[in-house]
Amino acid sequence: MNQISQTTPTTIGQNDEITPRFAVLRARWHADLVDRAVDGFTDRMAERGIPAAAIDVIDLPGAFEIPLEAKRIAEAGRHVAVIAVGFVVDGGIYRHDFVARAVIEGLMRVQLDTGMPVFSVVLTPHHFHEHDVHQAFFTGHMTTKGQEAAEACLATPAVRDRLGDHAARPDATRPDAARPDAAQADAA
Numbered sequence: 001m002n003q004i005s006q007t008t009p010t011t012i013g014q015n016d017e018i019t020p021r022f023a024v025l026r027a028r029w030h031a032d033l034v035d036r037a038v039d040g041f042t043d044r045m046a047e048r049g050i051p052a053a054a055i056d057v058i059d060l061p062g063a064f065e066i067p068l069e070a071k072r073i074a075e076a077g078r079h080v081a082v083i084a085v086g087f088v089v090d091g092g093i094y095r096h097d098f099v100a101r102a103v104i105e106g107l108m109r110v111q112l113d114t115g116m117p118v119f120s121v122v123l124t125p126h127h128f129h130e131h132d133v134h135q136a137f138f139t140g141h142m143t144t145k146g147q148e149a150a151e152a153c154l155a156t157p158a159v160r161d162r163l164g165d166h167a168a169r170p171d172a173t174r175p176d177a178a179r180p181d182a183a184q185a186d187a188a
Contacts, residue, residue, distance in 0.1 A: 020162065022055045022153070023079040025070060027063040027086035033142050037085045037121045040146025048154055063088050063122050064099055067106025074116030080162035081153050085146070086122040100124040117159045119152055121145045
C-alpha cells in the first residue's frame with residue numbers, strides 16, 4: 001500500500017523517497033535578518049528529516065504581499081503548510097502597526113478560509129534601529145524564531161494530518177511521542 005495519501009503534496013528525492021512540500025514566503029525588506037529566520041527554519045526541518053529540497057522559498061517584495069501569495073499557494077494545494085517570514089519596522093512614513101496588523105489578519109484569514117496551516121515569523125519590533133546592537137540581537141532572534149516555526153509546523157495536528165504517514169514516526173515533533181500511553185491509544 002502507498003504510504004502517502006494521493007492528496008499529500010510531495011516531491012520525490014534520492015532513492016525514490018517521497019517528501020511532503022512546504023512553502024516559505026520570504027519578504028525582502030531587511031533581507032539580512034529575514035534570511036536568518038529562513039535558515040533557522042530549514043536547518044531545524046533538516047534535523048527533523050525534511051530536506052531543503054522539499055522547502056520552496058518564494059521571495060516577495062515585502063510583508064504586505066505575503067497574505068495574497070499565501071492564499072494562492074493554499075488554493076493550489078501543492079504544499080502541506082505555508083510559513084510567512086518578514087520584518088516590519090516603523091519607517092517613519094506610516095505606522096508599521098498598520099502593515100503588521102494587515103499581514104497577520106490576512107494570514108489568519110487564509111488559514112481559516114482554506115484549511116491550510118499558515119505559520120508566521122513576521123516580526124514587528126518596536127524602535128528598531130540599524131545599529132550593531134539591534135542587528136546582533138535580531139540576527140539571533142530571527143534564527144530562533146525560524147527554528148520555533150519549524151517545531152510548531154511539525155507539531156500542529158493539521159500539518160501532521162497532511163503529512164500522513166510521514167508524521168507517524170515517534171520523534172520530538174509529536175507531542176504525544178513521549179507519553180507511554182500514546183502507542184496504546186494509536187493502536188485502539
